[in-house]
Amino acid sequence: MIPVRGFEDKTVAVFGLGRTGLTAARALIAGGAKVALWDEKPESREAAAAEGFPVVDLQAADWSQFAALMLSPGVPLTHPKPHWTVGKAKAAGVEILGDVELFARTVNAAPAHKRPKIIAITGTNGKSTTTALIGHLCASAGRDTRVGGNIGLGVLGLEDMHGGAVYVLELSSYQLDLTSSLKPDAVVLLNISPDHLDRHGGMDGYIAAKRRIFLNQGKGDTAIIGVDDPWCQQICTEITAANRRTIWPISAGKAMGRGVYALQGVLYDATGERVVEMADLLRARSLPGRHNWQNAAAAYAAARAIGIPAHDAIEGLMTFPGLAHRMETVGKIGRVRFVNDSKATNADAARQAMSSYPKFYWIAGGVAKAGGIDDLKDLFPRIAKAYLIGEAANVFAVTLAGKADAKMSGTLEKAVQQAYADAAASGEDAVVLLSPACASFDQFSDFEARGEAFRAAVNGLTVSGGKSAVA
Numbered sequence: 001m002i003p004v005r006g007f008e009d010k011t012v013a014v015f016g017l018g019r020t021g022l023t024a025a026r027a028l029i030a031g032g033a034k035v036a037l038w039d040e041k042p043e044s045r046e047a048a049a050a051e052g053f054p055v056v057d058l059q060a061a062d063w064s065q066f067a068a069l070m071l072s073p074g075v076p077l078t079h080p081k082p083h084w085t086v087g088k089a090k091a092a093g094v095e096i097l098g099d100v101e102l103f104a105r106t107v108n109a110a111p112a113h114k115r116p117k118i119i120a121i122t123g124t125n126g127k128s129t130t131t132a133l134i135g136h137l138c139a140s141a142g143r144d145t146r147v148g149g150n151i152g153l154g155v156l157g158l159e160d161m162h163g164g165a166v167y168v169l170e171l172s173s174y175q176l177d178l179t180s181s182l183k184p185d186a187v188v189l190l191n192i193s194p195d196h197l198d199r200h201g202g203m204d205g206y207i208a209a210k211r212r213i214f215l216n217q218g219k220g221d222t223a224i225i226g227v228d229d230p231w232c233q234q235i236c237t238e239i240t241a242a243n244r245r246t247i248w249p250i251s252a253g254k255a256m257g258r259g260v261y262a263l264q265g266v267l268y269d270a271t272g273e274r275v276v277e278m279a280d281l282l283r284a285r286s287l288p289g290r291h292n293w294q295n296a297a298a299a300y301a302a303a304r305a306i307g308i309p310a311h312d313a314i315e316g317l318m319t320f321p322g323l324a325h326r327m328e329t330v331g332k333i334g335r336v337r338f339v340n341d342s343k344a345t346n347a348d349a350a351r352q353a354m355s356s357y358p359k360f361y362w363i364a365g366g367v368a369k370a371g372g373i374d375d376l377k378d379l380f381p382r383i384a385k386a387y388l389i390g391e392a393a394n395v396f397a398v399t400l401a402g403k404a405d406a407k408m409s410g411t412l413e414k415a416v417q418q419a420y421a422d423a424a425a426s427g428e429d430a431v432v433l434l435s436p437a438c439a440s441f442d443q444f445s446d447f448e449a450r451g452e453a454f455r456a457a458v459n460g461l462t463v464s465g466g467k468s469a470v471a
Contacts, residue, residue, distance in 0.1 A: 001026060001030055002106060002160050006031075013094070015071055017044040021070070024102060058085055069089040073150075097178055099175075100182060101179045101180060104179060116167050119186045119305075121190070124193045137316035138303060183218075189223070190226045195348075218244050221245045224298055267300065284317050287322075336424050339433045342447045342448070344435040350364070351379065357433065361386075364388060364436050367439040386404055
């Protein structure tokens with residue numbers, strides 16, 4: 001745990017008692033602060049009280065006693081409309097912040113020789129894979145590495161800092177909205193495509209949230225920016241003109257005079273005086289496909305930005321074991337392979353997996369994002385058959401009509417059974433792909449729970465003779 005500094009003997013209101021809120025409360029108390037916790041769910045309040053936290057009804061509380069409101073990132077700050085706690089905090093002149101901001105202030109308060117290196121990663125898609133990959137590169141190179149934020153542990157739940165540590169943090173747009181003083185040594189902005197627009201009031205608000213990750217960078221820091229989409233291209237152009245930090249563009253689709261890029265699976269380093277061929281990414285078994293080549297370029301650049309030798313970074317790329325729920329093979333029965341891509345919660349993320357296979361049996365559905373799967377029409381010819389689940393099943397069926405064979409499966413377990421039966425009957429090498437292109441909240445608590453349910457359904461399959469799936 002990282003004890004939070006700056007709120008000693010002051011009271012901080014904490015709203016939202018999931019993983020982030022409870023971890024922040026523990027860290028605040030460890031740093032000498034007092035806390036007042038609240039959540040609209042009775043079961044969450046009961047769990048907090050059972051742990052010994054003071055549970056205070058923030059609707060009825062005197063807000064003049066609070067030094068700050070620690071708001072969990074899932075709680076609306078501005079859109080679709082500000083949460084009632086936001087209104088009360090602003091009326092009382094109480095600052096609103098998140099757990100990443102508490103971490104940033106604690107780092108900034110430490111003596112210079114005790115401040116760790118910080119690598120911060122954001123983007124619409126690929127954040128988790130890239131964060132895990134950078135963490136692997138740093139750890140493989142012998143650095144004392146802690147990985148967290150929007151992946152794994154909340155940042156304040158990570159091991160306490162020291163000058164030799166490296167924190168590799170995945171940051172969502174929600175977290176960045178609540179962060180103002182983080183100063184990463186290296187920032188990675190992978191890509192931007194429309195997502196969470198209801199929470200940011202549209203595309204401009206979403207982009208503005210992502211850009212906050214660069215706020216405090218200056219001389220000696222590095223910005224690593226994907227330039228394969230127009231929004232990130234524009235950001236790269238604008239911050240290059242500001243000339244405040246080292247800027248390395250990354251790409252998985254074009255050669256560049258500077259930065260790091262991958263072409264046809266070959267990684268090139270153009271951060272020095274000449275372009276150097278560094279690695280054949282086709283040998284990196286856990287990084288298939290063009291989207292993963294961009295992730296690899298970003299991870300390599302981030303590792304180099306904090307001083308990790310190139311050969312150590314390349315070795316790390318080759319030994320990366322992959323990320324759960326992102327193009328993860330969870331089993332195989334005969335000639336049928338089962339791939340868990342539950343992390344694909346929007347169409348653009350699903351595109352990455354769908355583009356990696358010439359033909360697949362597709363399990364899709366859940367809570368659809370704006371636009372549904374319309375943008376995936378160019379990949380519909382690859383779908384051997386689709387098995388639709390959740391709220392989006394009817395809408396997806398209409399989109400697929402006349403373009404790909406689709407079945408209304410309803411539940412994930414039934415979809416796995418039906419997809420396996422059809423794939424096995426084909427008599428060919430086949431892939432059953434869970435890449436839902438949807439959020440999970442209609443049937444599961446999160447994408448991890450959905451991915452584990454897929455794994456369980458696959459493990460529950462049997463074939464003639466009782467043979468079960470093997471990973």
